[in-house]
Amino acid sequence: MASVKVLLEGKDFKLTQARKALLDIFVNSTKPLSYEDIKSTLSMDKATFYRNITKFEEQKIINAIESHDKKRYFEIKAKSHAHFICTTCNSVECIKNGIYVTLKNYTISNVILQGICPTCNLANDKN
Amino acid sequence: MASVKVLLEGKDFKLTQARKALLDIFVNSTKPLSYEDIKSTLSMDKATFYRNITKFEEQKIINAIESHDKKRYFEIKAKSHAHFICTTCNSVECIKNGIYVTLKNYTISNVILQGICPTCNLANDKN
DNA sequence: TCTTAAATGCAACTGAGTCGCATCAAATAG
DNA sequence: CTATTTGATGCGACTCAGTTGCATTTAAGA
Numbered sequence: 311m312a313s314v315k316v317l318l319e320g321k322d323f324k325l326t327q328a329r330k331a332l333l334d335i336f337v338n339s340t341k342p343l344s345y346e347d348i349k350s351t352l353s354m355d356k357a358t359f360y361r362n363i364t365k366f367e368e369q370k371i372i373n374a375i376e377s378h379d380k381k382r383y384f385e386i387k388a389k390s391h392a393h394f395i396c397t398t399c400n401s402v403e404c405i406k407n408g409i410y411v412t413l414k415n416y417t418i419s420n421v422i423l424q425g426i427c428p429t430c431n432l433a434n435d436k437n
Numbered sequence: 438m439a440s441v442k443v444l445l446e447g448k449d450f451k452l453t454q455a456r457k458a459l460l461d462i463f464v465n466s467t468k469p470l471s472y473e474d475i476k477s478t479l480s481m482d483k484a485t486f487y488r489n490i491t492k493f494e495e496q497k498i499i500n501a502i503e504s505h506d507k508k509r510y511f512e513i514k515a516k517s518h519a520h521f522i523c524t525t526c527n528s529v530e531c532i533k534n535g536i537y538v539t540l541k542n543y544t545i546s547n548v549i550l551q552g553i554c555p556t557c558n559l560a561n562d563k564n
Numbered sequence: 565t566c567t568t569a570a571a572t573g574c575a576a577c578t579g580a581g582t583c584g585c586a587t588c589a590a591a592t593a594g
Numbered sequence: 595c596t597a598t599t600t601g602a603t604g605c606g607a608c609t610c611a612g613t614t615g616c617a618t619t620t621a622a623g624a
Contacts, residue, residue: 324590324601345580355604360581362602376503380612381580394543411536411548415555416521423538424547431544451570451621472611482573487612489571507581508611565624572619578612588603594596 317371317386328354332362333371333386342375342383342393342402375422377402393420396427403427444513448496455481459489460498460513469502469510469520469529502549504529520547523554530554 317333335348345359363384366372373387379400392405411421441460450456462475472486490511493499500514506527519532538548 326590326602328603356580357582357605358603376505376507378501378503380503380507380509382507394540397546405540409538411538411550413521413532413550415558416550417553417558418550419524419553420551421538422549422551423540423543423545424549426544426546428542431542453571453621455572483611484574484613485572567624568622570619570621572617574616574618575614576616577614580609580611582609583607585605585607586603587605588601590601591599593598 322369323365328352328358329362332359333366336372336384336386339385341404342373342385344377344381344383346381347383373420375402375420378424392423394423394425394427396430397424398426398430401427444498448498450492450496455479455485456489459486460493463499463511463513466512468531469500469512471504471508471510473508474510500547502529502547505551519550521550521552521554523557524551525553525557528554 317337323329331352332348332354335351336343345356348354348359349356363372363374366384367374370387372384375383375385375393375395377383377395377400378397383402385404392409394403394405395401396403405423409421409423411418441457441464444460444464458479459475459481462478463470472483475481475486476483490499490501493511494501497514499511502510502512502520502522504510504522504527505524510529512531519536521530521532522528523530532550536548536550538545
């Protein structure tokens with residue numbers, strides 16, 4: 311598990327309390343989080359949140375995923391892996407079992423799968 | 438190429454002029470389109486556009502893709518194929534050379550790849 | 565042709581994300 | 595250790611894609 315200190319070392323910005331707290335949440339999360347998700351845990355203005363996210367993206371610390379609910383979800387860019395977005399319940403999950411896609415002349419940084427997650431699939435079967 | 442008539446046959450809504458014209462644009466497009474993209478071609482109120490898109494999605498005629506620019510792009514759900522979103526120029530492309538991903542207990546309806554497209558890759562190399 | 569239910573356009577609204585600005589807190593100089 | 599500077603923060607106002615309510619229009623069936 312990447313520590314907050316390691317992630318911030320040698321980066322081109324100030325190490326504020328707010329940033330440490332914010333990254334701490336991301337480091338300890340098992341799934342990508344939106345501003346909505348973190349604001350109950352961390353009292354941070356949304357302008358500050360998004361400005362920090364932009365900084366983190368520039369420094370390649372964090373990755374963004376756009377979900378089906380028109381919100382952006384963020385996660386530590388620790389190791390690249392695919393994501394699954396459920397079009398029924400809008401949940402965003404990390405898919406760890408290696409999905410690797412290559413395409414000539416393209417640089418692929420992210421793979422996103424959309425469809426119906428096991429939970430919603432089960433719920434449908436019962437009807 | 439799927440015709441507009443075939444797509445609308447037996448569906449649960451009225452065959453208005455506006456709907457035929459709208460679907461005609463999607464049928465003849467080689468890439469997913471946003472409201473911005475179609476409004477210059479077709480004079481249709483955005484409320485009507487999005488209401489029709491919702492209908493088409495319910496009827497499984499059309500597919501939505503959220504791009505990096507926070508806009509939704511739509512296309513005929515004719516045959517399923519992967520999409521590539523360039524994180525540099527925000528273009529959305531269809532990737533026709535079969536990328537098939539399966540995942541146990543998941544229903545996968547869409548594969549989205551993010552990264553840098555050949556054009557932007559080339560532009561970067563020149564710097 | 566008449567009726568009616570659904571489709572349209574307009575205007576007002578929503579909500580995620582952005583921007584300007586005044587204040588505040590890290591980092592660095594003195 | 596204090597002073598200075600520069601970037602970070604919070605607030606409020608704003609933007610813009612997408613939505614909703616409502617009055618009007620149009621497709622479809624009687």
